[in-house]
Amino acid sequence: MPITHVAPTIPVTTFGGISASQLISHPDAVNTQSDVVIVPASGLTYTMTASNTAVIGTDITLTADCSIVLPSTGTQCWCRVRQTTVMTSISATTGVITKGGPYRVLFSGGGGGTWVGPTPIMSGGAGAVDLYAFSRAATTDGWTGMAFQNLTDLSVNAQEYVYIVTASTATVTLPSPGLAVGSDVTLSANCSITLPPGAVGLQCWAYVRQPATGGSYVYTVTFLNPGTSPPAVRWVRKLVPVMSTGAAAYDLY
Numbered sequence: 001m002p003i004t005h006v007a008p009t010i011p012v013t014t015f016g017g018i019s020a021s022q023l024i025s026h027p028d029a030v031n032t033q034s035d036v037v038i039v040p041a042s043g044l045t046y047t048m049t050a051s052n053t054a055v056i057g058t059d060i061t062l063t064a065d066c067s068i069v070l071p072s073t074g075t076q077c078w079c080r081v082r083q084t085t086v087m088t089s090i091s092a093t094t095g096v097i098t099k100g101g102p103y104r105v106l107f108s109g110g111g112g113g114t115w116v117g118p119t120p121i122m123s124g125g126a127g128a129v130d131l132y133a134f135s136r137a138a139t140t141d142g143w144t145g146m147a148f149q150n151l152t153d154l155s156v157n158a159q160e161y162v163y164i165v166t167a168s169t170a171t172v173t174l175p176s177p178g179l180a181v182g183s184d185v186t187l188s189a190n191c192s193i194t195l196p197p198g199a200v201g202l203q204c205w206a207y208v209r210q211p212a213t214g215g216s217y218v219y220t221v222t223f224l225n226p227g228t229s230p231p232a233v234r235w236v237r238k239l240v241p242v243m244s245t246g247a248a249a250y251d252l253y
Contacts, residue, residue, distance in 0.1 A: 070110030113143035120147035
């Protein structure tokens with residue numbers, strides 16, 4: 001069945017913030033639903049991360065026809081597979097062939113498995129996104145898979161919508177919790193992040209990352225409330241967190 005998501009009308013309110021370093025003694029549970037392993041280039045084979053204690057998702061961008069090996073442990077996992085945006089083409093004027101997608105995926109391993117419905121074929125459009133969700137009763141059983149294909153909304157996992165910013169610039173405005181519960185922002189400058197409007201009781205989270213290569217690894221981030229004065233977020237115990245530094249360092253807020 002297709003995934004649908006209807007964004008509710010959400011009044012503006014003020015967010016309070018908490019950093020990962022403050023979670024240990026905080027009474028409120030914070031759940032990001034699952035860990036996500038991001039694979040920006042698939043290669044020919046990829047083995048998904050295994051865990052018996054967490055639901056782990058994998059986000060793979062295809063760069064070739066890829067054989068994806070399911071985990072040997074755990075009872076739930078999911079895999080978001082993205083088609084390359086570079087499609088094979090031939091120039092009408094020069095006859096030059098540019099080789100690219102569409103690429104295909106094959107899931108195997110983890111004790112074998114079956115699909116709910118017909119065996120899916122990866123969507124072929126440039127930049128197409130398919131979600132594959134897997135479950136099994138025990139680690140000795142094979143995986144049962146369900147496919148949700150040709151997704152056109154924001155980046156989707158089995159629990160929530162995730163808004164991904166690969167280069168921040170100086171300002172970023174996060175989408176409403178009705179559209180994206182989580183955000184994943186890689187800094188490319190000192191950045192002011194404006195939080196989304198939201199209703200009482202709703203939550204959001206953000207991974208904020210220093211770049212892995214190619215520049216400064218000491219960018220700073222400031223969180224702001226939308227449409228309030230003063231705009232600064234109020235932090236638990238008034239302890240404003242300091243962004244971690246170093247190549248690929250990241251913090252969860």
